[in-house]
Amino acid sequence: MTYDETGSIVQMSGQAGLVETAAARGTLEGMANEVMDWDSAYREQGRFEGPPPWNIGEPQPELAALVAAGKFRSDVLDAGCGYAELSLALAADGYTVVGVDLTPTAVAAANRAAQERGLNTASFVQADITAFGGYDGRFNTVVDCTLFHSLPVEGRDGYLQSVHRAAADGANYFVLVFAKGAFPAEWETKPNEVDEDELCDAVSKHWQVDEIRPAFIHANVPPAPPDSDVPMPTHDRDEKGRMKLPAYLLTAHKGG
Numbered sequence: 001m002t003y004d005e006t007g008s009i010v011q012m013s014g015q016a017g018l019v020e021t022a023a024a025r026g027t028l029e030g031m032a033n034e035v036m037d038w039d040s041a042y043r044e045q046g047r048f049e050g051p052p053p054w055n056i057g058e059p060q061p062e063l064a065a066l067v068a069a070g071k072f073r074s075d076v077l078d079a080g081c082g083y084a085e086l087s088l089a090l091a092a093d094g095y096t097v098v099g100v101d102l103t104p105t106a107v108a109a110a111n112r113a114a115q116e117r118g119l120n121t122a123s124f125v126q127a128d129i130t131a132f133g134g135y136d137g138r139f140n141t142v143v144d145c146t147l148f149h150s151l152p153v154e155g156r157d158g159y160l161q162s163v164h165r166a167a168a169d170g171a172n173y174f175v176l177v178f179a180k181g182a183f184p185a186e187w188e189t190k191p192n193e194v195d196e197d198e199l200c201d202a203v204s205k206h207w208q209v210d211e212i213r214p215a216f217i218h219a220n221v222p223p224a225p226p227d228s229d230v231p232m233p234t235h236d237r238d239e240k241g242r243m244k245l246p247a248y249l250l251t252a253h254k255g256g
């Protein structure tokens with residue numbers, strides 16, 4: 001990753017090429033293009049030196065723990081799946097999963113990985129998640145791994161309605177999202193971090209919120225160069241050297 005601009009780190013903000021921007025307008029794809037070329041990031045032709053930081057090669061640990069605890073039920077909707085390591089891991093365990101992402105390179109890579117691993121219960125669709133349709137009432141689990149903070153604030157309600165419509169009665173909904181303070185306050189461009197009340201207020205319009213607890217999003221963020229004058233996050237790292245950025249893990253369900 002380069003540190004020429006504070007704007008580069010916003011590319012950590014999630015999967016799906018869904019980004020925040022004060023000037024957001026038009027389609028979600030148009031909003032993404034106003035800020036950066038997400039598809040180039042997935043092709044490793046963007047500002048990063050190698051894969052984007054959010055691609056850690058495995059499911060986020062917070063969500064992997066939920067899966068291990070039996071909290072997921074088929075069918076699963078992976079909203080903003082990116083390279084889809086969570087979806088692929090779920091399919092390997094026998095779940096039926098549909099991953100949705102705005103970025104064609106990520107969707108193609110996810111489909112290719114599923115084919116190579118012989119995972120015929122995982123499929124991936126390129127679509128705008130705020131206007132996602134055709135799956136009404138299908139999914140017993142909806143998971144949002146670092147997508148929520150990537151949406152423009154005015155796009156949240158459409159997104160929440162969309163995934164709620166796709167969920168079956170009683171479905172579980174999990175959201176892993178950056179908490180306020182994850183990134184330096186000096187940054188003018190960064191993900192739409194949330195506090196607990198903001199997250200609860202947005203989600204509870206459509207879902208019954210069961211719990212919001214502190215969590216972490218793990219990302220491959222290298223140390224800032226010694227001569228850099230750009231303030232960088234200084235959070236703890238895990239045993240693999242990945243930065244643990246403050247987050248919230250929300251659990252909710254769809255009332256029947």
